[in-house]
Every structure is written in structure tokens, then in C-alpha cells.
Amino acid sequence: MGKPKAIVERELCLACGGCISVCPQDAITMIARKASVNKENCIGCEICIKTCPVAAICWEGN
Amino acid sequence: MEYDAVVVGSGPAGSVTARFAAESGAKVLIIERRQEVGVPVLCGEGISKQVDDFKVLKGRRWIANNMDGARIFSPDGTMVKLAAEMAGNETGYVLYRDIFDQELARGAIRAGAELMLNTCAVNLLKENDKIKGVKARHFDEEIDIKADVVVGADGVESKVGRWAGMKTTLKPSDLEICAQYTLTNVDVEREYCDFYLGKKIAPGGYVWIFPKGNDVANVGIGILASLSKPGLATSLLDKFISSHPELKKGEPVRFLAGAVSVSEPYESVRDNLLLVGDAARQVDPITGGGLMASIEAGKIAGETIGRAVEMEKFDKEMLSAYEKAVEAAFYKKLKRNYMVKEIMLGFEDKTLNMLADSLKDVKFDEISTFGLVKALVSKHPSLLMKLRPLIKAARV
Ligand SMILES: Cc1cc2nc3c(=O)[nH]c(=O)nc-3n(C[C@H](O)[C@H](O)[C@H](O)COP(=O)(O)OP(=O)(O)OC[C@H]3O[C@@H](n4cnc5c(N)ncnc54)[C@H](O)[C@@H]3O)c2cc1C
Ligand code: SF4
């Protein structure tokens, strides 16, 4: 299984860029005005999840 | 497509850089991934009147309201009033940030720069490890834009620096996470920007009320990402508004989420590349205000590019003139304010209340630093210990 991965709920994201600027893996990119996690690089550190001002990021599968 | 400089991002940093580069003879292209410059607005929209000194804006359409000063409220509600000159880079005008950004972009275009909307940089263009421009996506089309200098003016999430191998990732304790409503139907003090401090109100940050005139105000919050939980910024802001007698009558016409760095400035130059504005973390770490710094740094960056084009030299040594000049212009202040931010973070609400109580009757325009310290300490002697590191920082 390995560590869980972060995932962005696209409808909730307001494109503030906060999660992108703190992701230690550079795993998040803005695509078509929504943040998007590249699962390959995500290490599940949770930083982006805690950072999001509108709670748009959660664990995949939850 | 071939240019002397390609600027990624049409925010204040990008447009001002492009303008001064174009004015000094460079062939410049700005690319912007949005479909409209300045929209959506991601800003509290406060700025110092010093912006007028830079003469980069025409007319007055971008001004929503004039401010006399700021009022700072400590956790127990004690108010300290500051005149605009004392209150830092966010007090003076309240802007229409969309019009503001568009006016700055217009200035760049008048100077000869080109602007391409709906165009997102996706990587650097490299040949044998040398930066040759950017790869971008314009709708479904991938395009290569060749340029001698790439300017990363791509804001807080900046990727341009990372593509060049610079470590621009922020520590969560160096990022403010923001949410803001623009409320109508609120009758708030029109001449003052209000700031509310306190661990319960906004951990590691503050709530602001910036009146835009008529019955409109920006009411926002910034909290430190290291103290954040999912959605906390928005829920704390909602709580603040619903417990405020006037604001709770308001109706939102806009809601935004934002992020701004409160770090020390980062390295900003490589061969054929420089970073400007939020991308270079040129933001006041106490207030989170970055508009003035973006404009000041953008002017210097543009002029440096002009000289580089003239001398046909684009290596790090040449472009470092930009970094040296911004360091001389305002990095000392940013570094000092970073120290102050770190010290203030350790303050309990009780200390902030004591500080405010000591300062509430001080006439700031008349007082010397020594007089200020005396005023602080004579009322609450225990403040001296707490403030010692601050006084030290102020001397640096
Ligand atoms: C909620 C909030 C309130 C604030 N309030 C104030 C305030 O009251 N006063 C103040 O002085 N400062 C304030 N700031 C800070 C201020 O907004 C920034 O310092 C300022 O916007 C920095 O300008 P910039 O040009 O560096 O970046 P930005 O204005 O962020 O511009 C970056 C541009 O680059 C574009 N871009 C990004 N990536 C790409 C790409 N790959 N390809 C193409 N284009 C791209 C973006 O779309 C954007 O248009 C606030 C910030 C926030 C978040
Ligand atoms: S969990 Fe950590 S590594 Fe994964 S996307 Fe979020 S910040 Fe990046």
C-alpha cells in the first residue's frame, strides 16, 4: 500500500497557489486553474492538506 | 518566436519589469496563463501612496479609496492608531487591483512590450543545460519561445525558479494562507485600515478590514501555514465576521483564497534568468504586503535587462546587478522585518495587550525611538524583557 497520497477536489480549489509553494516534493501544479497533485512524487507529508484555506485537499480514497 | 526577454506572469512584478526593459530598448514578450490580466483578484488591495513616486500608473481609475492611517486592535480590543506614513506599505490607497494590474500592463504595452494571454509556461527551454527561453502551452498548442533572458514573475507558487534548480519552496512557517470577502452593505470607518491581532483571531497573522468606499469593504484573514488546519483560514474569518456587529450585516460580492510568503528574500539570479516580486519572495514579512516591492524590483530588473541587451551579455554576473540593486534598495528592511516577525510570533496575547495599552496614547509623529521605548516600559515594566530582542533587531 505505502503512504496515502494527497488529492485536490477540483470543485473546491480556488487556485490560491499556497499548497504549490510549500510542497517539499514539487508535486503540485496548477492545471486549468486548479491545483493538481502528481501522485508519483507525493510522499504524503500532509503539508498541503493542512495549508489549504478552503479545505480542498484530502487523502485519496477518503 | 524570438525575444530579448520573455516575462512569465503579468502581475505588477512582470508588467513593471517588461515596461522598463522595453523602454530601454529590449524586445519583450509577457506571457500570462489567465484570460484577463488581474482577474481574479487575489489581494487585500492596500498600498502606500509612495506608489505615485514610481509614475507607472496613468489616471486615478485604479483608486477605490484614500486612507489616513491604520488602526491596530490587540486581542482584548485596545486600539493603536498610526498615521499612514507609519503604517507601512499597505496603507494609503485601497485599490481596484484588477484595474491596477491592467494599467500596469498597459504601461508595458505602450512601451513596446507584447502580451500573450491564455499562455502558460510549462518549462524552461534548454540547450546543453543553458537556458534559451520557455516552453509554453497556448490553449492546446505547445510553443517554444526563445529569449536571452527569462523573467520569473509568476507569483507565490513560482515554478520558473524551481525549473532552474533554485530552491524556492517555502517552509510552512514562512507562508501566510489567506481568505477574503468583499462585503457590501457594511458601514465601516472609511479613513482607516483596521488590523486585528490575536492567537484566537488569526494564529500567526491578522484579520484586516480595508474600506473600498461607499458601503464596500475587503475583510480578510491571513494565518501562518504552519499553524493551519484544513479550511481554518475560512472558518476563522467566518467566525470573525459573524461576531462583528457591523460586518455580520454584510453580503459578500466576492470570495477569494490567497497565499503570500513571509520569508526572507530568496536568491533571484542565474545565467539567463531572474526572479521578481513574489517569485523572489520580495514581500514584507510583517504585513505580507508585496505590491510596492514588486514595482520597485520590477523597475530595477527591467533596467538591468536593458543594459544586458545593450552589452549582449546575459550571464549571472551581468544580471547580478539587479540582485545587488534590490538588496541595496530594500532587502535590509525585509530581513529586519523577518526577525521582528519571528520574535512577534512568540508573543502571547497578554504581551500584545500590554503593548497596545502602552502605545494607545502615543503620538507617533512626535516621538523618538528612545521616547517610544520609555513609553512602553514605564507603563508595563515586564515588557522590557520581551522587547529586548525587538529593540536589538531594530538597530540592525
Ligand atoms: C489575500 C492576499 C492579500 C494581499 N493583500 C496585499 C495588500 O493589501 N497589499 C500588498 O501590497 N500586497 C498584498 N498581497 C501581496 C500581493 O498580492 C503580492 O505581493 C503581489 O501580487 C505580487 O505581485 P507579483 O507580480 O509578484 O505576483 P502576482 O500578482 O501573483 O502575479 C503572478 C502572475 O503570474 C501568472 N502566472 C503564474 N504562473 C504562470 C505560468 N506558469 N505561466 C504564465 N503565467 C503564470 C499568474 O496568473 C499571475 O497573473 C496580498 C496577497 C494575498 C494573497
Ligand atoms: S502530501 Fe506533501 S508531498 Fe504530497 S502533494 Fe501534499 S505537500 Fe506535496
Ligand code: SF4
Ligand atoms: S491551497 Fe487549496 S485552494 Fe489553494 S491552490 Fe491548493 S488546493 Fe487550491
